[in-house]
Amino acid sequence: MLVQLEIVHIAVIAAVVLVILSVLIGFVFKRKSSKTTILILGTADAGKTQLYTRLRFGKKTATVTSMKENEGPLTLENKTFDLVDMPGHERVRFRYVDYLPVTRSIVFVVDSTTVARQIRVVGEYLYNVLAQQQVQKDRIPILIACNKTDLITALPQDKIQQRLEIEINRLRSTRTAAVEQQEASLDDEQEAYLGYEGEEFKFDHLDNDVQFETCSVEKDELDKVVDWIVHN
Numbered sequence: 001m002l003v004q005l006e007i008v009h010i011a012v013i014a015a016v017v018l019v020i021l022s023v024l025i026g027f028v029f030k031r032k033s034s035k036t037t038i039l040i041l042g043t044a045d046a047g048k049t050q051l052y053t054r055l056r057f058g059k060k061t062a063t064v065t066s067m068k069e070n071e072g073p074l075t076l077e078n079k080t081f082d083l084v085d086m087p088g089h090e091r092v093r094f095r096y097v098d099y100l101p102v103t104r105s106i107v108f109v110v111d112s113t114t115v116a117r118q119i120r121v122v123g124e125y126l127y128n129v130l131a132q133q134q135v136q137k138d139r140i141p142i143l144i145a146c147n148k149t150d151l152i153t154a155l156p157q158d159k160i161q162q163r164l165e166i167e168i169n170r171l172r173s174t175r176t177a178a179v180e181q182q183e184a185s186l187d188d189e190q191e192a193y194l195g196y197e198g199e200e201f202k203f204d205h206l207d208n209d210v211q212f213e214t215c216s217v218e219k220d221e222l223d224k225v226v227d228w229i230v231h232n
């Protein structure tokens with residue numbers, strides 16, 4: 001009798017665990033497959049529109065500074081995505097937040113030849129992206145595509161990563177100080193803290209998967225970018 005009761009107990013626990021597991025697995029898969037938008041972000045002149053046209057139409061076209069988004073379907077290895085090229089102009093670049101609820105992954109394009117000079121503006125934009133509640137909550141994967149490697153003035157990928165980490169570290173301390181000064185209330189709108197408190201900022205410290213790769217839209221060296229999009 002006692003043994004029978006124990007068996008019933010175990011069976012009930014096993015059933016509950018199974019139900020919870022299947023709900024969790026279903027939730028994870030559904031979340032991943034239902035979102036198809038790939039956001040191309042980055043400051044002006046990084047090469048976003050060139051990347052967009054190369055990926056979608058397989059060719060280069062002359063581009064001018066974008067003031068509105070380009071959007072359309074992109075099929076890679078039998079998967080169809082919705083590709084969005086956001087303008088890098090400072091007045092419109094923050095509109096990307098409207099797309100976050102449907103965003104599957106973000107390709108953040110950096111001009112490797114000017115990133116050192118523009119580290120403030122690039123770092124600030126990237127910080128804004130990484131600190132978005134939705135980006136953190138959904139753990140949206142981010143690729144930092146270090147573009148224009150065909151030019152000899154291009155900074156190597158590891159140096160770009162280092163410079164961005166230093167810049168984000170600097171921004172983090174000034175922002176935290178500002179928040180403390182204002183004694184801001186802890187509402188939902190507040191930016192999330194990036195990385196570990198008391199430690200220098202490293203991309204590795206984030207819950208999101210942040211990867212760095214080099215590319216050249218000009219020379220059609222986009223294998224690593226395409227591969228990343230397909231697998232994220």
Ligand SMILES: Nc1nc2c(ncn2[C@@H]2O[C@H](COP(=O)(O)OP(=O)(O)OP(=O)(O)O)[C@@H](O)[C@H]2O)c(=O)[nH]1
Pocket residue numbers: 042043044045046047048049050051063064065066067086087088089147148149150151215216217218219
């Ligand atoms: N050498 C070189 N030039 C590139 C490469 N990719 C883009 N460019 C050039 O960079 C310039 C800017 O490219 P766009 O694609 O228009 O830049 P964008 O990021 O869309 O800029 P905004 O629309 O202003 O935000 C163009 O003159 C491109 O030809 C590259 O891989 N190598």
Ligand SMILES: [Mg+2]
Pocket residue numbers: 048049050063064065066086087088
């Ligand atoms: Mg553009």
